[in-house]
Every structure is written in C-alpha cells, then in structure tokens.
Amino acid sequence: MSNGLIPATILTGFLGSGKTTLLKRVLTEAHGQKIAVIENEFGEENIDNDILVADTEEQIIQMSNGCVCCTIREDLRSTLSDLAERRRKGLIAFDRVVIETTGLADPGPVAQTFFMDDEIAESYLLDSVVTLVDAVHADEQLNTRQEARRQVGFADRLFISKADLAPTAALDALQYRLRQMNPRAPQRSVHFGEVAIAEIFDIKGFNLSAKLDIDPDFLADQAHGHDHHHHHHDGEACDHPSHHAHDDDVKSFVFRAKRPFSPAKLEDFLGSVVQVYGPKMLRYKGVLYMKGSDRKVVFQGVHQLMGSDLGPKWAPGEDKLSKLVFIGIDLPRDILEQGLEQCLV
C-alpha cells in the first residue's frame, strides 16, 4: 500500500465455519504475497497450527490461548507491535497480516485494537473483517450465540461455507437473514475456501461509520473486558470463555495419547458418541496417530458432522502422538476420555 501501512484482515466466523480451510487455501495460492498469520485459538492447544503449518512456509504466529475480548487484546497488541518492529528492522518480511479469531470471539475488540492504540494505528491499516458463515449450522448459532451475530454484524464480506450440504431453500433463507442483519456486506458461497485473493484482500471495507452503528461505543470502549463496567448490547452478555461466570457452559479439553488409535474402533466410537452428544459438541479437531499409517490424520467435526484427511508424514524423529481438542457445552468429558482410551491399540 502506498501509505506504507501494513494491511490487516480479520478473519472471523463461528466455530467450524471454515476459517482455517479458507486461510490454508489462501496461503497456498500462488499470489506472491507473504502473509503473516496470527492465530487466536480457544482451547488449551493450538491444533490449527499443526494443520496449517503442515504445508506452507508462511509465518504462523501463535498467540496465547484465551479470550480475545479480554486478555488477548493486550497480547494481540503486543504481537502486532512486535511484528511491525521486526519488519522495520528487516528481520522478517511480510506484506500483510491475517488474524484468525477464535470462533467464540466477538470481532469488535479485535478491530478496536487497530484504532485505539497509536503505535498499532501508525503501522497497520485494518483492511476488512471477513466473516465465514456455516450454511448448515448458522441458523442455530445465530439464534443462540451473541458472538455469531456480532461476527455477521461486523463483516465487510460474508462467505457462506458448506453450501454444498444445505438445501437450496435453507440457503436462500439464510442469505435473506444475513442480508437483514448486515445489508452492507456482499455475500457469496465459498466451497472449501475456494476464493480468489482479490475477494478477500484490499477490500478497503473497514468502514468506521458502519461499525459505529453496530457498536456506538466502538472507539470509546477502551476498558472493554478489563473491568466490570464494560457495557453490552441489547441486554446481552459478552460471552467469552474462561473470564466470565456466564460462560461456564462452554468448555474445552484436550485428549492426548502416545499409543496409536485403532482406526476401526475409533470410527465406531466416534460414530456413536456424536449420535448422542453431537448437539453439545460445538467443535472438535485434532491430529491423530493411527495404527498402520505413516501419515498424520487430521480429524475434525462440528456437531454430528465430522471428517478426516490424510496429513503429512510423521517426520523422522518426531514423537508420534494424538492430540484432540473438544469444545462444547456440558461435554461428557469422562465418557469421551474413557471411550477414546479404549480405541487405542
């Protein structure tokens, strides 16, 4: 960009909406740009880095876990400032930054960082907020989750993923609903993240006055999340994990194992467990060590929908282990842990 500011894109969307899929696609597309990615993951473990890092040479900056709304705000600020400084000194080169937020994040405070902090504002230009919407689960998410609605409200562009799995009538209804919620943002379906680079970068979409409509205190709310006076909208609470008592319903845990999984047992177990607990399982994903395979298996799902892909080979000398993160409401942790344990060889 001519003004020397580093363009930044905030990639948001509810849990499992296809952010990583899209990002991975963008990173592997031959566009000649160097992209720094800041991952902000909810859960004890950043599985996305394992997935993303697998086949790109891009820079992935891992941030600490937790809540974008509260603690991460400071971390994001320092991560951005650190990146800009290393770039100025010529220690690293990149053309733009993408921040992938956690599915449970309100993008408001993330976007605010670019305006509230002078140092950040002098180095970066927030280009746009890009929001992915899951065609299969969006209705339910929008009905029940304030963050999902805020993600739509803040979007400069809406991409609808999993349209391949939704009936046409449902898709039409969803598009209508999204248009009511955010008439400014163009929307289109995106199949497994297949999107032209020009459609997500240099949109110059971040329109401050529109943001101020959604959140009149957007620029005033400096203390958001750091004290108990921060305001909420429409009487709704800001739901961010681990910092507010009312979030206690959403929890995550990580399952780890050094012994390999028996593929058949695992398939049986997961198939039956999602039949019963699928509605509570917001998101689960992991990198699995399978008996009889020299490659990692990347496994993930949202509610009852799950799938797996063959990942890269285990590197020589790399410790083979499985790592699965589950995010959900009142998750039956014991049942999952014991069940998984029994699927090990």
Ligand SMILES: Nc1nc2c(ncn2[C@@H]2O[C@H](COP(=O)(O)OP(=O)(O)OP(=O)(O)O)[C@@H](O)[C@H]2O)c(=O)[nH]1
């Ligand atoms: N059928 C279908 N599946 C998709 C599409 N896009 C993504 N998926 C699948 O949806 C699942 C979730 O995709 P991710 O890209 O990991 O979603 P995410 O938003 O990064 O997830 P979190 O960051 O964990 O919340 C994966 O199994 C993808 O393969 C699509 O267009 N169609």
